[in-house]
Amino acid sequence: MHIQVSQDFREKAKAAVSSIVVFIFVYLLIFLFTIVLALACIAAGIWLIAAKPMFVTLMLGAGLAATGLFVFYFIIKFLFKKHINDRSYLTEIKRSDEPELFKMIDEIVQEAETNFPKKVYLSNDVNASVFYDSSFWSMFFPIQKNLTIGAGLINTTTKQELKAILSHEFGHFSQRSMKVGSYVYNVNQIIFNLVNDDASYRNSLEKFASFSSYFTLFASLAIFITSKIQWILAKMYSYVNIRHMALSREMEFHADEVAANIAGSVSLEESLLRLELANNSYNNVLNFYEARISKNQSSKNIYKEQFFVMNFLADQSELETKYDLPYVKLAESGLFNKSKLNIENQWASHPSTEDRVAKLKQLNIVKDRDDQPAKNLFKDFEKTEEKLTAKLFANVQYDRGRTDLEFEIFKAEFENQYQKDSFDKIFNNYYDNKNPDSEVQENILSDSINFDLLFDNEKVELVYTLIALENDKKTIEAIANKEFVLKTFDYDGRKYKSTEAKNLIPEIDQSMTEIKDQIKKNDSNIYNYFLKISENQGRKSNFINIYQSFCDYDKQYEEKYKLYTDLVNGTTFISERTPFEQIKNHFVKLKSLEENLKQEIRFHLQNPLLISELNEKDVKDLNDYIEKEHIYFRNEEYFDFNLQLLIKAINTLPYFLHRKYFLIKKEVLTLMKDLEDHHRVEKVS
Template sequence: MKQVYPESPQCIPAGYTLPPSSYKSQVVYVLLAMLVFLVLYLAMVALAGYLLYLAVLYPMETVNRWTILLKLGAIGMAGMLFGFMLKFLFKKHDTNNPLNVEITEDEHPQLFSFIRQLCAETNAPLPHKVFVNHEINACVFYNSTILSLFLPVKKNLLIGLGLVNSINLTEFKAVLAHEFGHFSQSSMKLGSYVYMANSIIQSIVYERDKWDELLEKWKNSNIQLAVFGWLLMPVVWLIRKFMALIYQAINLVNASLSRQMEYNADRVAVSVTGSDAIVNALYRLGPASEAFDHSNSHLTTAIDNKIYTSNLFYHQSKAAAYLSQTRESYRQSLLENLPKHTAGARFIFSDEDGHLAEMYSSHPSNYKREQNAKATYFAGIEDERSPWLLFNEPEKLAETVTQNLLRVNLQLHPNITFTPAEEVQDFVEAEQQETTFKAHYLGVYDNRLLTELDLSDPEALVATAGITSELLPDALKSLYGAGLQQKMEELSGRYKDIQTLSLILQKQDKRKTYTLHNGFSYEPHEAQALLEQRLQEFPTDQDWYQRFDTKVFAVHYLLTQTQPAQRAELLQRYTFLVAWVKQFSAWQQEQQNLQNTIDTAISKGSHMSEKEGKWFATEFRRLRDAFEAILKEADTLQFPALQNVDTAQSVRKYLLQEELIWMSADSLQGEELNMLINQTVTVAERMQRVYTKCLGSLLSLQEQLVTVVEEKELV
């Protein structure tokens, strides 16, 4: 194992990994909270049982129709209440995740030898089982049942191969050591108690099942019987509200202990790798997730084309390489590109997230974790090799996890064929070519739709921009120059200000003063006025974008004065894009209307009247018809030439293969509404893809026009 087990630092003092004295008091607080919950819950169960006992055995002095009805009503109420409180104790909690793939020592002997040696070094018990999945993460988990409250908890280790694919061997050792730090914490037993308590409370407060259906039927029965169901309603409501308060209290106390457990586990990692490795691993999660998301966005498109990759992690690595070459912000965010320090500790996390409220956060900020790990700095020896070398046949394992993920999430047929990742990457790179905009555009086309230009008279639009053939060279040079950079910095700063001000107003930011993009500092009481001011500037931004898009069109239209074929293609692509933006904007607006209507319906809850239900059903039907009208209008368009798009197919079929779900205007139908929501999301994603690809193709054409002009000038 010496060949693959990074060397540990020798300078760690004895007792370094022992928890502080405050840790014990936090354990006591959580124990007390759990004891209070258990006593209260069992007392409510006992009280409900006693009420049932009284209802059944309480003698009737006078027997008549009304006393019999009262007796049956009391028994029914008490029985329902007892069943309501008791059912949660026997609720099954299935913690088996089909996305997790168990691995064994026979399959990966070197990894298990690594784990065994690390457990010995950190004085941690061996994991009961080891699993892998696709995530950029590693964690401890256990199967919590009622029995786990009384028997020892068997802790399992989960290793995300997305993480393995993103860090080096020393950082992998640090991450596992952190998890084994949790393995050795006796307070992990409390996690099982808290999990079970949360499960019971969440079931009581939020879940609705056959018991609730029975209560609804009771309330809608004969009026003489229904009255008892209505009397039970406020009792159940009070219990749920009371349990919600207990839930908040338990998690408030447990969050403090959980944060301290994270600090202690980090110190275990420091003890075997030095102060840098665990912090570096935390930092790498950001770029790794960005690369993962980038590759997955294109793989989703491949899936739409019935192309299923055999290896998700191959594309993650390719995406990381691609982003480091094409995206300056990504390249600067890489650990190896951060400023170097000549000696001592290098701090890489800022205190930007240190001001966020932590009342219910189970993990400290990365900044605070770094301060804890480097409070006393211990240098480590870095092994830059990949952790993949610990796994036997890593490519085969990556393919197993990938294919299991796709089969489970997409419910694929067992005989589905997976395409070699290298071939799928060709598809991905074709997508990237059209959907990634070059750095010199400075983000001016990001996070917005192109302005709906009036192209009915191109010459008039050019005149609006105020650009002539004589002014063309200067206009071309100024398009993406210093002026644009200044404007984009202003817009970016405004967006960040809005985020900061929103956090202040939501009380998720506890700073007494904060600095905005203009360099001035403000106090929390000024946040509302400042946010309104920033939001009022959006119409001005839209005017600027319209002038900018008009200028871009005018410049490139004039570049085609002697190139009729290129002018025709330019107009064709602009015309399609403007028409597409109109349909896409309409679709997004109807999606927002749908969400607003759903939110209003949810706010009504069980108090919705029959008349209101009818109104909502009619409104959902109207929205469904509005979506259908947009699809029909979009179907009149003809795709321009695009990579990985069958431009011969109808736009309607591309956006949605099946028909929109039919919605009744007579009654609310939850299943149909969920289907409509899913369909609208699918269409929106495909509209976004077409928009991005069309814009990318248009920009590529405009770049070619500029290149031709530059070449002519050189000649």
């Protein structure tokens, strides 16, 4: 299979190759410099020893010669560096284990005209990847790649979709033109190794310096010289890396085209659009069990639970179903991403899903499809899932023996937890990332205002557009302040130079002001709408009181959270080297803050809803902390147990503050939903 590369690919490849040429030129200059330096140091060392043979000159001569050799070794150490991928979390499978899966891989490598992977592994996550152990020499000698397939991916795709995703991975190695990316990647790794991965080099210098006080000066000199070389190489890393990322973006499109030619455009498109939901579902299950480590609960089959959660979340979002899997449309996947900023992925190697789907739609390659579940490729996928789950939980430390949660119990507890931690979907996600307005006032409401109008998609989009504008502004301010180094970026379909970034900020501010005004007007209408229907139901005072409670806490929240930040800043000395006298003074200053902390913890511990998520030990430790006076430092020694109680109390405070805010907000929204439900019943009757 030969696929013609695009003009963009050619241009990005040329830019990437030119950056390699520039790097090689700069590296050769540094290499020659280090050779000359090493020879000069060795010659000077020999001359010094020969001129006046004695112990001092011997040490100085040896130190001088070693300095030159250390600097030279620094510039060539990447030749001996080999990157070995961690395989401890992977489970190897062989052809005899899963012949149907290997048959699919055979078909892919044959059509892609590439080599069969050296080994095939299963991982826990929702992804597929190809990896290999690389070194400098892998640029010149062919290396067999290994294939990793995530069980969380197999669990949430059809056979055709899995084939498309695996074809994409092999697409990276099937085209001669793609090898440019491999060279750029390896050069990037070399520079990274020289700039950042120098721990063993510095350890060698420290050992050298420890032999004699004479060598300390020369070790410092070697570090000084190599630090200047690192500064030059760091600039080269930035130069090469930006071009590498731009090329990587085109390589993704190219690999997508390979996959579309093998498995069809639609299969890859649909799997890409579902991927985020599948991944979020997997992470939801992980988070569920992370909160239950203290209860010694684990899962027998985390993938069965992932599948349930994926469909549960899809149902909550009212997504369609196709092939017994959620069918995510492009409009639904990007509903909450309203950013107008495009920096051409200079900080990420993958283009957006939206861009990839658009390219796939243009290709529109149709292939025969097998839309059975991908898990049917395995002899007994449920058994495989259980083995991988057991391996995953084997790494978790439990106080006592763990107990696997029954699937039906998981379903009930997850649904219950979801309802506790989310707002009713009647509000159409309007309040998921914003709060009710705490500054609204009572005024006359237009008769044309109704609930559906207040929470329609247009109003929800206003909220997420404002969030996107706020994030865009922060990024553009960073570009204007040169915190991000780049030449150009796109905003709202127009290309800008980095020097023009500051001119965009007033425009964004103007857009933000306009949208804030629209949201504020809608929030006022919401408040007055519920005032009106609560008055009709004889519940106006109840609504006002509950809404006012939220507003009061909203105004107190920043001040209460400031206590947490002050405590964090006030205890940083504990993790730093601090003179004993200063430690005592710090704890004296901390006393008033600690009294406020105890008062807050004591108050929140009285709320059953807040402590319901904490385990018994945490509650006991917090009670011990607030009931006693603790000594943290005496006789030039820290009391670690008491310090742990203090740190636990400090870290629990933001949880209490966040959780209480959520519960008060939910109380307001629950009342609003109840008012609306009664209002609809009244209208019908």
